[in-house]
């Protein structure tokens with residue numbers, strides 16, 4: 527489990543943390559856990575998500591287990607910078623859906639002394655890097671890769687397999703459209719398609 531060296535350390539120096547993995551791997555729960563701890567430490571916390579992600583709520587980040595935290599939906603990464611004056615900690619969920627400018631935004635925030643925590647899918651359903659996530663992982667101070675459980679064999683899963691035939695990269699959905707799979711089950715399933 528990720529433990530902050532010092533919840534207040536960003537006051538001396540900003541930082542970038544990334545929580546990544548497949549769908550159902552616990553990214554949002556981990557993001558909420560870290561942000562709630564920052565709130566207990568009386569820090570000013572702001573949470574953003576892309577405006578397109580309205581699956582559970584327009585104004586909350588919600589995990590698959592229905593843990594929730596208030597959030598601001600934003601149209602693009604530049605808005606995050608505009609809205610984050612005087613903030614100690616910035617949380618960003620579903621970061622894969624943001625534009626490539628998100629990398630610059632998180633670096634600028636960290637350089638201003640902000641602790642930035644980014645959660646997002648590392649790969650799309652094709653197993654390819656997703657949106658700005660690869661760049662953000664490379665500039666991050668800390669990267670936590672979390673895993674789901676494979677729905678076919680019970681191993682550790684890192685792929686988000688799409689069970690529908692739709693081909694566009696962005697397709698919002700839950701268990702009706704996606705299942706987490708391990709490498710071996712993902713490859714077998716793709717071969718059989």
Ligand SMILES: Nc1ncnc2c1ncn2[C@@H]1O[C@H](COP(=O)(O)OP(=O)(O)O)[C@@H](O)[C@H]1O
Nearest residue numbers: 548549550551552553554555589590591674675
């Ligand atoms: N196959 C699975 N493997 C692990 N967790 C699962 C699975 N299916 C459902 N879950 C639930 O999803 C929760 C994680 O939800 P969440 O934090 O929203 O994940 P993510 O943001 O990575 O999609 C787990 O605590 C668990 O209760």
Ligand SMILES: Cc1cn([C@H]2C[C@H](O)[C@@H](COP(=O)(O)O)O2)c(=O)[nH]c1=O
Nearest residue numbers: 548549550650651686695696697698699
């Ligand atoms: C793999 C994949 C996922 N999506 C969508 C599906 C969900 O709406 C989100 C991921 O949510 P989670 O919090 O990580 O469970 O992303 C997509 O649009 N395209 C994909 O390839």
Ligand SMILES: [Zn+2]
Nearest residue numbers: 676679708711
């Ligand atoms: Zn498997």
